[in-house]
Amino acid sequence: MSLGPSSLESLRVFDACARHGSYTRAAEELGISPAAVSQRMRHLQADIGAPLFDRRGPRIALTDSGKELAGKVGQALTILGTAVQSCRDCDTIRVSAAPTFASRWLAPRLASFAGSRTHRITIDAASDLRAPGSFDVAIRSGLGRWKGFQATLLFPIEATPLYNPQLYRPAPLAAPRDLVDCARLPSDAWPAWFEAAGVDVPGDAIGGSGVRYPTQDLAGAAVLEGAGIALLSPRLFADALGAGRLVRPFETMLHGPAGYWVLISDHDRRPSVLAFRAWLVEASRKTGL
Known part of the structure; x- marks a missing residue:
């Protein structure tokens, strides 16, 4: 999987979906449409070659692969956020x-x-x-x-x-x-x-x-x-x-x-x-x- 700007943004969207258990709430946090979130997740799952979510009505649940990825992405985003902040005021x-x-x-x-x-x-x-x-x-x-x-x-x-x-x-x-x-x-x-x-x-x-x-x-x-x-x-x-x-x-x-x-x-x-x-x-x- 290539980690270009588009893929990195998809991982940020994935992190929000994983935390909220909802495409809609992730979209509200990120300021984009639920349709855009859904599209990002389809492309990410296609790139990875494994399902990351199970649909349960309006909610979504992480698969085993999704849980593993969510943990690592969350840690990476926290480290990146701290690194960026250290360069700010x-x-x-x-x-x-x-x-x-x-x-x-x-x-x-x-x-x-x-x-x-x-x-x-x-x-x-x-x-x-x-x-x-x-x-x-x-x-x-x-x-x-x-x-x-x-x-x-x-x-x-x-x-x-x-x-x-x-x-x-x-x-x-x-x-x-x-x-x-x-x-x-x-x-x-x-x-x-x-x-x-x-x-x-x-x-x-x-x-x-x-x-x-x-x-x-x-x-x-x-x-x-x-x-x-x-x-x-x-x-x-x-x-x-x-x-x-x-x-x-x-x-x-x-x-x-x-x-x-x-x-x-x-x-x-x-x-x-x-x-x-x-x-x-x-x-x-x-x-x-």
Whole structure:
């Protein structure tokens, strides 16, 4: 197989397909059409002489050959991305962070890192982990297992009921059971929270009702406007709690098992990246609950 520019681009497309398990999502990441992705993959499989994917409805699954190639291509792209970045402005640190973490925790603290250094920092608020080589540091929620990356735990994901007492005024909340009759934003974590609080709640009332928000940031914005009570992280909404715009009626709080992790490539040893990771870890310890 000749590794000309066209073949190298096909391998980049293949890497995106392998990570997403979808031609459509790979196309969205790369900014090309699904048809172009499909054509690239047909040509690549023809060049290799072996199938790389099995079709499973709208999803695709890697064959054994595809898994072997995906591992090697992912490593190669990471090494290439690190090499290219080392030739760029070394004072720039590209940070990709989950949207809620970026807006609620990272953004208010970045000045304390940038103010004492010459590094320029760019932020990409994204829910999905970007392609290897497109960032220097990523902050993601999960269990700490990302192939090809060193993962360092910042803090566990936490959740407890919070609401705005000025705009949403429920009847006096004397015990966790009183939350059953409140306007609670939907969350899959309500059953676990009620169980932790020792409350037996009927199944048809346990999950909350109304609009389901995809991130804590959006749910928190709705709660601040009086939408009701939501399970949120008091660490991420510490400013609103401190100002009295949110209150925490009960001490019961869910911890983990997932957490927020800082990821850097296994191959990255740049002092600026390591310094930023160390700052993130230290800042997370200073904001412990």
